[in-house]
Amino acid sequence: MPYDLYYWPTIQGRGEFVRLALEDAGAAYRDVCRLKGVSAMDRFLRKDAFACPFLKSGKLVIPQTASILFYLGARLGLAPKSQNERLRLHGLQLTIADWLVEVHDTHHPIASSLYYEEQRAAARQRAAIFLAERLPKFMAYFERAAGSRFSYVHLSLFQMIEGLRYAFPNAMRRIERRHRKLVKLHDRVAARPRLAAYLASERRLPFNQQGIFRRYAELDET
């Protein structure tokens, strides 16, 4: 039975971290809202999940990106069997989730329900501090902690770097120079055959201004 992924059909967003795992593993899955529209999510959003993405695997409904990847990791061969090592990877993935919230909040520091243009001054402040203080701290941490053994965490780190390059090309040029190990990890992931095929396919949505990673030149470094 294929996995059913439920997520917004027009953005990469959080769902992309799950898509990368499913695609790299060659798993059978349906990207349900791209087939049936977003209303397919409604019946799950009262109780099974506070928000998307969530994954349906048989009768089991799993919300939260990191939890989905924890579940899929062992099943898809994207994590080792050791319980302790699986827990360690999960801790890394949860830290990536925190990092992603900070990326999102660079352009929406006040509220997701307001337009960017309504919170532009706050966004400039938040983005400047994110690029100066937080981004280098996350990059340095993952450079040390990621490890050399491939797992779903490497797929997510690939996606973070892709997204950050889209959103903050200038800042990333500066910061990547100090983190060649992480850049090499990114490049190794990009060269994985099934992943490369996915990235070149129509299934890979482009980055855009509705996703988590957005390019506003005024939020980047000059």
Next chain:
Amino acid sequence: MPYDLYYWPTIQGRGEFVRLALEDAGAAYRDVCRLKGVSAMDRFLRKDAFACPFLKSGKLVIPQTASILFYLGARLGLAPKSQNERLRLHGLQLTIADWLVEVHDTHHPIASSLYYEEQRAAARQRAAIFLAERLPKFMAYFERAAGSRFSYVHLSLFQMIEGLRYAFPNAMRRIERRHRKLVKLHDRVAARPRLAAYLASERRLPFNQQGIFRRYAELDET
């Protein structure tokens, strides 16, 4: 061997969600930084954990509050044995973690590294939208999803309500009226003998203006 919890020694913060689980279960643990100071965390913060809290259990170092509770839940009898049910509880706990970030960001929408007074205007905007849109949504979700069977998630929901009452007494008076089931859940948790003893002890730090839940009258409803 006792568990070693590493967290800031002067605030409840994220560490409190772990303390509540350890205390309610009557587990042997050391609150390491309250015994040895915060420098005890240093050697773990390069690679094992991006931030505190983290838990040391034998040689295993577990970062991330929700992951710590996932690990402790089964060991301390605060979660059922079923893997699917444990995963469901973990999803709820991760959603509590997201909720907590939004609480924090009501007073620090621009950066944790700036003082509240430096981001007061943005905080007022963010807090107003949080109270009007997000808080009712989280409360309604957990009222439906929490379930009646006790688990560590109930301890965390107790803490959320305690914290929110401290931070936003006016808004909570309004919102709690619509969520009597969640309030009853809170009251049942508060009456658990070991937890009640902990709450009355010196080990329970008071809420204060350095934690995640802070009381700024201007951020509350009138």
